[in-house]
Amino acid sequence: MNIHEYQAKQVLKGFGAPVAEGVPITSADQAEAAAKQLPGPLYVVKSQIHAGGRGKGKFKELPADAKGGVRLAFSIEDVVKNAKEMLGNTLVTAQTGEAGKQVNRLYIEDGADIARELYCSLLVDRQYGRVAFVVSTEGGMDIEAVAHDTPEKIQTIVIDPATGVTEADVAAINAAYGLTGDAAEDGKSLFPALYKAFVEKDMAMLEVNPLIVMENGRLRVLDAKVSFDGNALFRHEDMRALRDETEEDAKEIEASKWDLAYVSLDGNIGCMVNGAGLAMATMDIIKLYGKEPANFCDVGGGAGKEKVAAAFKIITADPNVQGILVNIFGGIMKCDVIAEGVVAAVKEVGLKVPLVVRLEGTNAELGKKILNESGLTIQAADDLDDAAQKIVAAVG
Ligand code: ADP
Numbered sequence: 001m002n003i004h005e006y007q008a009k010q011v012l013k014g015f016g017a018p019v020a021e022g023v024p025i026t027s028a029d030q031a032e033a034a035a036k037q038l039p040g041p042l043y044v045v046k047s048q049i050h051a052g053g054r055g056k057g058k059f060k061e062l063p064a065d066a067k068g069g070v071r072l073a074f075s076i077e078d079v080v081k082n083a084k085e086m087l088g089n090t091l092v093t094a095q096t097g098e099a100g101k102q103v104n105r106l107y108i109e110d111g112a113d114i115a116r117e118l119y120c121s122l123l124v125d126r127q128y129g130r131v132a133f134v135v136s137t138e139g140g141m142d143i144e145a146v147a148h149d150t151p152e153k154i155q156t157i158v159i160d161p162a163t164g165v166t167e168a169d170v171a172a173i174n175a176a177y178g179l180t181g182d183a184a185e186d187g188k189s190l191f192p193a194l195y196k197a198f199v200e201k202d203m204a205m206l207e208v209n210p211l212i213v214m215e216n217g218r219l220r221v222l223d224a225k226v227s228f229d230g231n232a233l234f235r236h237e238d239m240r241a242l243r244d245e246t247e248e249d250a251k252e253i254e255a256s257k258w259d260l261a262y263v264s265l266d267g268n269i270g271c272m273v274n275g276a277g278l279a280m281a282t283m284d285i286i287k288l289y290g291k292e293p294a295n296f297c298d299v300g301g302g303a304g305k306e307k308v309a310a311a312f313k314i315i316t317a318d319p320n321v322q323g324i325l326v327n328i329f330g331g332i333m334k335c336d337v338i339a340e341g342v343v344a345a346v347k348e349v350g351l352k353v354p355l356v357v358r359l360e361g362t363n364a365e366l367g368k369k370i371l372n373e374s375g376l377t378i379q380a381a382d383d384l385d386d387a388a389q390k391i392v393a394a395v396g
């Protein structure tokens with residue numbers, strides 16, 4: 001689960017991290033009152049969407065030379081003017097995809113005098129099985145580009161869970177950034193605070209880009225992106241309350257209600273599978289034969305007919321889906337149950353695109369019989385290669 005920047009900053013502030021004052025607003029009428037609560041004379045108007053790259057983003061409805069999704073404002077009137085221009089419009093950034101995201105909320109924030117922009121993130125380093133700080137002096141930029149072009153400018157500092165962030169860890173992070181004086185002093189409290197927030201709130205990722213050194217030599221968290229480990233959300237009611245469903249894929253929300261793993265992708269073949277391994281293999285083989293998956297829905301081990309039908313409906317609801325591949329290995333899952341679910345869903349919502357089904361394993365013959373006798377136009381496939389070739393050919 002992701003949250004907005006302004007929420008992430010509230011959470012981090014609770015752990016003692018230095019953040020700017022700011023006020024979230026949802027309508028331009030609130031802009032003036034919001035700005036009046038801040039010291040000025042520099043304000044920043046920041047689009048709140050669940051995607052990064054907002055500063056360099058472009059609004060679809062505005063001329064190409066209009067400013068992006070994070071704007072400096074030099075007076076209260078300027079804040080109001082920008083808020084009117086931004087709210088309700090669609091921001092397209094490197095992370096939103098072409099469709100962009102509608103900006104329904106702005107964060108009016110105190111402007112900072114920036115001396116340096118740094119990059120700091122925390123994540124679980126899978127190689128070490130520990131939480132690690134990923135730090136770089138190249139803040140405010142696209143970190144993927146830094147990793148690609150100048151990987152030597154990124155350092156990883158792995159934290160021992162038994163000790164937490166030690167003085168030596170802080171010294172290593174400060175040294176990686178070249179921080180001295182007040183900034184290095186601020187680091188002594190900030191880096192342990194970020195670690196504490198990450199661990200206590202079961203975050204999957206915490207990214208501060210940029211972390212800034214201000215002209216006065218102090219550190220400040222200028223941007224914050226947080227995502228939580230979905231498996232731990234049950235024990236964080238306060239974090240669950242920050243969920244903004246309007247930012248999420250409606251199909252993924254529907255899937256989570258059915259306890260289905262649904263992932264939306266960019267291609268045009270919808271995939272219903274059971275098990276993560278088979279999902280990966282199915283996507284690989286579709287790509288091998290020259291097409292891209294539009295999504296995959298993993299119905300898991302022991303789904304019933306209703307759950308299978310729900311999965312099928314979610315897959316067909318995606319307008320990009322031009323064909324569907326059902327690839328099921330019946331182990332615990334029974335192929336006849338899959339077949340019944342597919343038939344029930346098609347009877348309810350219809351079938352406007354080609355459907356290829358490959359069933360193997362428990363009750364596979366019975367499953368095929370149910371499909372054959374259903375009167376639906378379904379292409380049966382014998383194995384994974386055959387299935388992928390058939391759906392790719394059908395989609396054309
Ligand atoms: P994004 O990463 O989505 O583009 P950021 O919050 O990182 O959004 O903002 C982009 C840039 O805007 C920052 O790198 C910084 O230069 C500037 N900026 C953001 N917030 C402030 C602020 N409060 N004061 C001054 N500049 C800011």
Ligand code: MG
Nearest residue numbers: 053209210223
């Ligand atoms: Mg940023």
